[in-house]
Amino acid sequence: TSRRKFIKISALGFGGLATASSAFQLFGSNSYLDAAFKQNISNKFKKSATYCEVCFWKCAAWAFSNEEGKIKKIIGNNEDPHCYGRLCPRGTGGVGMYSDEDRLKTPLIRTTINGEETFREASWEEALDLIASKFKHIKDTYGAESFALLKHGSPGSHLEHLFKAYGSDTIAEPAYAQCRGPREAGFSLTFGSWVGSPEPTDIRDTKCLVLIGSHIGENMHNTQVQEMSDAIDNNATIITVDPRFSTAASKSQHWLAIKPATDIALMLAWMHVIIEEDLYDKEYIKKYTSGFNELKDHVLNFTPEWAYGITTIKPEEIRKTARAMAHAAPAVIIHPGRHVTWYGDDTQRARAMAILNTLLGSWGRRGGFYFKEKISVPKFPHPEYPHPKWGWKDIGEKFPLAQMGITTEVMKCAIPSENNKYPVKALMVAGTNITKSIPNKKLLEEAIDNLEFMVVMDTMPMDVTGYADVVLPECTYLERYDGIRSSPNREPSIAVRIPAVKPKYDSKPGWWVAKQIGERLGLSSYFNYNDFEEVIKWQLTKMGTSLDEMKKIGVKNFPRKSGPLYLVEGKKHEFNTQSGKIELYSKELRDLGFDPLPVFTKHPEPPQGFYRLNYGRSPMHTFSRTANNPNLNDLKSENNLWVNPKVARIIGLKTGQSVWLRNQDKITSTFSIKVRVTERIRWDSVYMVHGFGHDNKKLTRAFGKGINDTQMISNVAVDPIMGGTGMRGNFVEILTEDPHKNIKI
Ligand code: MGD
Ligand code: SF4
Numbered sequence: 001t002s003r004r005k006f007i008k009i010s011a012l013g014f015g016g017l018a019t020a021s022s023a024f025q026l027f028g029s030n031s032y033l034d035a036a037f038k039q040n041i042s043n044k045f046k047k048s049a050t051y052c053e054v055c056f057w058k059c060a061a062w063a064f065s066n067e068e069g070k071i072k073k074i075i076g077n078n079e080d081p082h083c084y085g086r087l088c089p090r091g092t093g094g095v096g097m098y099s100d101e102d103r104l105k106t107p108l109i110r111t112t113i114n115g116e117e118t119f120r121e122a123s124w125e126e127a128l129d130l131i132a133s134k135f136k137h138i139k140d141t142y143g144a145e146s147f148a149l150l151k152h153g154s155p156g157s158h159l160e161h162l163f164k165a166y167g168s169d170t171i172a173e174p175a176y177a178q179c180r181g182p183r184e185a186g187f188s189l190t191f192g193s194w195v196g197s198p199e200p201t202d203i204r205d206t207k208c209l210v211l212i213g214s215h216i217g218e219n220m221h222n223t224q225v226q227e228m229s230d231a232i233d234n235n236a237t238i239i240t241v242d243p244r245f246s247t248a249a250s251k252s253q254h255w256l257a258i259k260p261a262t263d264i265a266l267m268l269a270w271m272h273v274i275i276e277e278d279l280y281d282k283e284y285i286k287k288y289t290s291g292f293n294e295l296k297d298h299v300l301n302f303t304p305e306w307a308y309g310i311t312t313i314k315p316e317e318i319r320k321t322a323r324a325m326a327h328a329a330p331a332v333i334i335h336p337g338r339h340v341t342w343y344g345d346d347t348q349r350a351r352a353m354a355i356l357n358t359l360l361g362s363w364g365r366r367g368g369f370y371f372k373e374k375i376s377v378p379k380f381p382h383p384e385y386p387h388p389k390w391g392w393k394d395i396g397e398k399f400p401l402a403q404m405g406i407t408t409e410v411m412k413c414a415i416p417s418e419n420n421k422y423p424v425k426a427l428m429v430a431g432t433n434i435t436k437s438i439p440n441k442k443l444l445e446e447a448i449d450n451l452e453f454m455v456v457m458d459t460m461p462m463d464v465t466g467y468a469d470v471v472l473p474e475c476t477y478l479e480r481y482d483g484i485r486s487s488p489n490r491e492p493s494i495a496v497r498i499p500a501v502k503p504k505y506d507s508k509p510g511w512w513v514a515k516q517i518g519e520r521l522g523l524s525s526y527f528n529y530n531d532f533e534e535v536i537k538w539q540l541t542k543m544g545t546s547l548d549e550m551k552k553i554g555v556k557n558f559p560r561k562s563g564p565l566y567l568v569e570g571k572k573h574e575f576n577t578q579s580g581k582i583e584l585y586s587k588e589l590r591d592l593g594f595d596p597l598p599v600f601t602k603h604p605e606p607p608q609g610f611y612r613l614n615y616g617r618s619p620m621h622t623f624s625r626t627a628n629n630p631n632l633n634d635l636k637s638e639n640n641l642w643v644n645p646k647v648a649r650i651i652g653l654k655t656g657q658s659v660w661l662r663n664q665d666k667i668t669s670t671f672s673i674k675v676r677v678t679e680r681i682r683w684d685s686v687y688m689v690h691g692f693g694h695d696n697k698k699l700t701r702a703f704g705k706g707i708n709d710t711q712m713i714s715n716v717a718v719d720p721i722m723g724g725t726g727m728r729g730n731f732v733e734i735l736t737e738d739p740h741k742n743i744k745i
Contacts, residue, residue: 186350291585331367
């Protein structure tokens with residue numbers, strides 16, 4: 001049995017009634033209600049500047065709180081280029097992160113009572129002393145490098161600072177190898193620059209938006225959704241390539257219901273048509289690119305007829321859509337997507353997107369991609385970090401173009417083996433629910449089981465907390481200071497996060513936790529401030545503003561300094577690639593032994609009786625973090641399984657019926673999911689929203705609701721270029737009988 005038994009954080013006498021918020025708090029940013037609120041009621045409340053942490057678009061907002069210290073409403077900041085004054089339903093519902101009565105309330109320490117592992121409440125003093133003693137022990141026994149950090153979001157940056165000061169660079173986050181890593185690799189190989197967040201897509205001025213598996217609208221990245229809606233009003237052509245009839249597909253002139261796992265074939269055929277029919281931007285290609293002739297030869301035989309046999313998309317439709325893109329060029333966007341770890345050849349898939357954009361001349365052009373700019377935030381002074389002997393880079397060394405830590409590789413290092421040069425012995429997890437966000441639970445559990453120590457800092461008793469030795473309750477983003485937001489955009493901007501209310505319960509901010517641990521480790525010189533407010537005060541003054549000003553305005557926009565938003569006609573432009581040009585043919589990939597131009601590789605297909613598991617987002621939720629949020633759970637409390645009517649007929653399924661899933665590796669879902677019979681999904685796939693099926697009873701609203709897609713993802717196709725974990729190659733059977741009948745779970 002496992003040494004580190006998963007503990008479903010037991011009832012520790014958390015009192016209090018649910019303070020479910022009214023619909024008033026949820027919808028209608030910039031709506032009639034918001035306007036009324038702003039005009040009539042807002043002056044009764046304290047108004048605090050913040051930026052949202054419900055997803056990573058980081059919209060700047062105002063949090064309104066009353067005299068009793070209760071948050072009444074959150075509204076978008078009108079000056080913010082991330083939100084244009086409007087929040088998505090999740091941002092408005094962010095109040096629920098604060099008011100959720102299931103929150104972690106006090107530090108917890110694993111203990112054994114009568115042979116049973118459980119958690120007991122502890123003081124911060126005791127928990128921090130214990131953690132610091134483990135940090136010391138790991139450093140003395142194995143070296144600081146053996147203490148790893150998996151993180152996501154704002155708490156991550158505070159802990160990253162602590163880990164670097166301590167001497168460990170063994171750091172990773174799921175936002176890379178489980179999310180956008182492949183597109184950053186593919187686009188930087190081609191254009192010499194990451195896509196980054198927010199994406200520099202000039203959607204508001206586009207004439208043609210091509211979404212290949214990207215489901216903007218369900219994937220609620222605020223300004224992208226707003227700009228897409230404007231583009232639709234302006235009669236832009238929308239082309240959606242998706243095996244599922246997504247919301248975006250319903251707004252499209254062309255919906256290409258592609259056979260899953262064949263996108264690269266479609267894109268090669270599009271390149272073929274664009275080159276063969278002379279539709280590419282010749283001047284742009286001549287001026288800014290290298291490798292066109294190689295590309296031309298490469299796609300010569302990739303005809304629409306060839307692609308039809310692979311993708312099931314008719315040749316006329318491939319030609320028609322290629323012409324529509326060329327007609328709109330250069331105001332066309334082949335959207336790079338965001339969560340793009342799908343089939344293991346994802347960097348090449350991203351390369352194909354980048355090449356198409358290049359043929360159409362859209363990178364650096366109005367209505368295509370603009371040149372983003374951000375402002376750098378001065379570093380608060382501290383001594384130089386020590387130089388670790390090894391870190392995330394060495395752990396991921398077999399993936400030559402990995403640009404950040406790879407979570408699964410870091411976790412593998414916790415499993416002892418003769419060849420393991422980089423032993424991980426302890427782990428801190430902050431702001432990421434790794435058991436739901438990293439695939440291959442077996443590997444993850446084996447790794448966790450071998451750790452000497454694990455500490456989790458979260459706001460909620462999420463599944464991952466059950467594996468910890470110590471659990472630390474962080475206060476929510478509405479109750480704390482965090483780093484200054486400075487993201488790339490059309491114009492640089494910054495936003496601040498000021499606590500709107502005092503931390504509830506015995507929760508504390510991440511910056512405080514990092515400093516407390518640091519001081520116990522003799523690293524006080526790295527934390528040379530009493531309060532994080534001092535840090536941002538100092539930084540803001542250096543940036544030509546002040547904390548007082550930022551408290552009043554929340555967001556500050558700065559003029560561009562890096563030059564024009566788009567390429568300037570007649571002017572040379574140096575790209576940050578090896579050749580200084582946009583690289584259609586990648587010598588860099590060739591020299592590393594990879595295909596210099598994307599090729600289509602056939603991926604496994606579902607065996608008889610199985611369906612490909614496809615997953616995505618709901619506009620009401622972000623990953624697994626919001627499932628228990630009282631406001632958002634109210635809007636959507638579980639996920640459904642989309643099933644094609646043909647499949648429903650064969651198996652005998654009806655909408656609303658509960659079913660279980662079993663995957664190709666005989667892993668059976670813990671919980672059931674309700675069927676939704678719909679023509680909107682192909683017959684060879686099923687679909688569900690990611691982030692449900694929570695298995696900790698302390699999440700009183702989310703427990704047992706729906707299926708956790710990650711549980712079904714045991715087959716992982718790893719991208720050899722950058723280490724991304726492809727998760728879309730899993731197949732499931734649909735079980736109509738409860739497989740756990742007579743088994744107590
Ligand atoms: P969440 O599941 O939302 O995202 O993966 P994660 O970063 O793990 O978990 C966030 C955790 O942070 C929760 O436990 C939440 O309670 C906690 N949290 C929220 N706010 C705070 C805070 O202020 N402080 C602290 N300390 N904790 C906080 C996301 C990752 O998942 C990403 S980016 C992508 S794109 C992938 N998507 C994806 C998918 O679509 N399907 C499958 N199967 N796996 C996926 N994995 C990836
Ligand atoms: Fe928050 Fe929505 Fe903005 Fe994401 S898009 S940061 S959830 S308001």
